[in-house]
Amino acid sequence: MIxxxxxxxxxxxxxxxxxxxxxxRTFRTLVADAARFPQTSAAYDQLVAPLCALNITMLVNNxxxxxxxxxxxxxxxxxxxxEELEALVNLNVSFSLQLTRVMLPVLKRCxxxxxxxxxxxxxxxxxxxxxxxxTKAVCRRDLQLVLHLTSPPPVHxxxxxxxxxxxxxxxxPNHRSPTRRDWRGGNTQQSxxxxxxxxxxxxxxxxxxx
Numbered sequence: 001m002i003x004x005x006x007x008x009x010x011x012x013x014x015x016x017x018x019x020x021x022x023x024x025r026t027f028r029t030l031v032a033d034a035a036r037f038p039q040t041s042a043a044y045d046q047l048v049a050p051l052c053a054l055n056i057t058m059l060v061n062n063x064x065x066x067x068x069x070x071x072x073x074x075x076x077x078x079x080x081x082x083e084e085l086e087a088l089v090n091l092n093v094s095f096s097l098q099l100t101r102v103m104l105p106v107l108k109r110c111x112x113x114x115x116x117x118x119x120x121x122x123x124x125x126x127x128x129x130x131x132x133x134x135t136k137a138v139c140r141r142d143l144q145l146v147l148h149l150t151s152p153p154p155v156h157x158x159x160x161x162x163x164x165x166x167x168x169x170x171x172x173p174n175h176r177s178p179t180r181r182d183w184r185g186g187n188t189q190q191s192x193x194x195x196x197x198x199x200x201x202x203x204x205x206x207x208x209x210x
């Protein structure tokens with residue numbers, strides 16, 4: 001197993017912990033700052049050169065963040081610096097795409113192989129982090145399309161979205177949003193207060209009784 005991180009101390013600590021838990025396995029480390037890694041063919045070729053002779057059957061693209069770029073990620077596009085945007089795109093898009101490109105020959109040689117792309121719910125679009133959301137959407141679609149065109153089976157790919165919180169906030173209907181009964185009753189032209197249809201049915205029943 002090859003572990004990648006930008007922090008050598010943390011990387012060595014994780015490798016040592018895994019080695020103690022799985023002594024029969026071999027662990028290697030790969031140090032590279034994805035946000036500021038040189039976007040050149042020579043740099044990526046040098047990065048994966050020690051790996052080309054290994055039997056690698058899985059690539060997990062799990063790099064990505066926004067808090068590592070800036071302490072205040074929730075802001076408008078005009079408030080970002082050019083260097084921050086470049087680091088954000090490199091971290092969330094370029095590094096995974098380039099690493100997949102240089103690792104494809106190794107994965108094909110060690111077939112069958114698998115590429116796992118870890119996504120984010122931010123790809124759907126979130127307010128005030130639209131730039132980050134855009135990078136996750138690009139990464140999701142771009143890697144899917146590129147792999148469909150350049151890596152026929154037995155190199156497979158899967159997209160793993162990040163887990164959502166177990167607890168969800170329940171949105172109660174109000175005078176601006178229709179209830180489920182409103183939708184079933186066909187009242188989609190104008191939202192009315194909750195309980196409107198129940199009261200209406202009660203009036204109809206009372207009139208029939210009278």
